Amino acid sequence: MQDGIRVNDPYEAQNRRVHAFNKGLDRTVIAPVSNLVSSGEKAPGQTGAMDLVINAGSNLSLPGKVVNSVLQGRPEPAIKNFFRFAVNTTLGMGGLLDPAGKDFGLPEQDTDFGETLAVWGVPEGAYLELPVLGPSTQRDAVGKVVDLAIDPLYHLLHRDGAWAAFGLRVASKAGERARFGDTVDSVLQGSADSYAQVRLIYLMHRRHELNQGGAEIDPYADTAAQDAIDPYAE
Template sequence: MSLAARLALCLALAGCASKPVMQDGIQVNDPYEAQNRRVHAFNKEVDRRVIGPIARLVSDKDDASNEPGAMDLVINAGSNLSLPGKIANSLLQGRPEPAIKNFFRFGVNTTLGIGGLLDPAGSDFGLPEHDTDFGETLAVWGVPEGAYLELPVLGPSTQRDAAGKVVDLLIDPLYHLLHRDAAWAAFGLRVASKAGERARFGDTVDSVLQDSADSYAQLRLIYLMHRRHELNEGGTAIDPYAAAGADDAIDPYAE
């Protein structure tokens, strides 16, 4: 049996291991809530003490200029480096069209965009990024989402998406083509890109994580609703970057 088949079987069995409950009209399968809440408390402290202050510092420096700041360049470069993995996932899902568009986007931004620091593919050629990951690939293959998980630093996820994050690292063509040091540098840039996104939506993230009466339950609901909508699994359409205030808030850790 192949690795992918064994992974799918394990996730399928895990997805049937507990009975979901209802939260605000959606099913929530969270048998590990006690452990998840401990991880969530850790993530909040990391964000409050480390990620948030750094993100605000970078954002304040960039706001002083009307030119694209360091934060924007890092976000662009990190996004560009993620495209080969997204191309691979689109092909695994049997969706050649987004794979072809992401391929040309990667080529244009890597060359004309100075290694992805700029985004001429989107601004000049009408080639927006088509986002996907191996968690979506598993969903296309019929693997259930499994139990809800909150991962250290990475934040909200499910068993299916957590497994997908691991496989995304293994199947990313860049990590097989680049020298080890270059591959680690690319990975670091992608991590920095996510920190840049945290800075871009800092006020909203702060409202969800630090000001909510129960930030764990709110973040769980937002993540599941948004992710299920992305995968056409019955979730309600919400804007994850909407202004904070109720349920329309950001998932600060989404890949």
């Protein structure tokens, strides 16, 4: 147990070694790049380049979320994400802008194959920290792999286009890392035990997201900030 949260971490020694690698990578590569991106951020009231990249990356994730909602037997979020993708891809200049959310009342309905597995009754499994990808569980690690395999865009686009889409989604996560840099730094670099803190944040946030945890939510467990800690979270 950690702060009243059930923790299944039989691979803690290995996870801590991976965490040390990820923490060093964030300090020496990811954070400096993110700070470089944020240094040219927009003036108040304007849409900056970082916002455009984040919007585009988020838009590219929507077809996969449509598929997952269908697999979960949830037609309403599937329909909303489908129309959000259609509106932002056409009226939003390929997803750079977000008229679907601002003008049509179609916010993103977040989901992934890890949630699909949870809906199907697959247990969470042990906690894992993955190289570069960050905190996860055995169930969510499988989900990350399957999400790439079932994403319609990667099957419809030419190979170069698929790689470009993937790169844009990674850049979108770097933008989110920049946007919530202070929060992420306080966890990764400012905690006495950053591994335990990241583990707690991830498990609390994820279980709450899947309605499988308690009602208490850690103050750091803001969805967007969590996405910045977990660079491939969708």
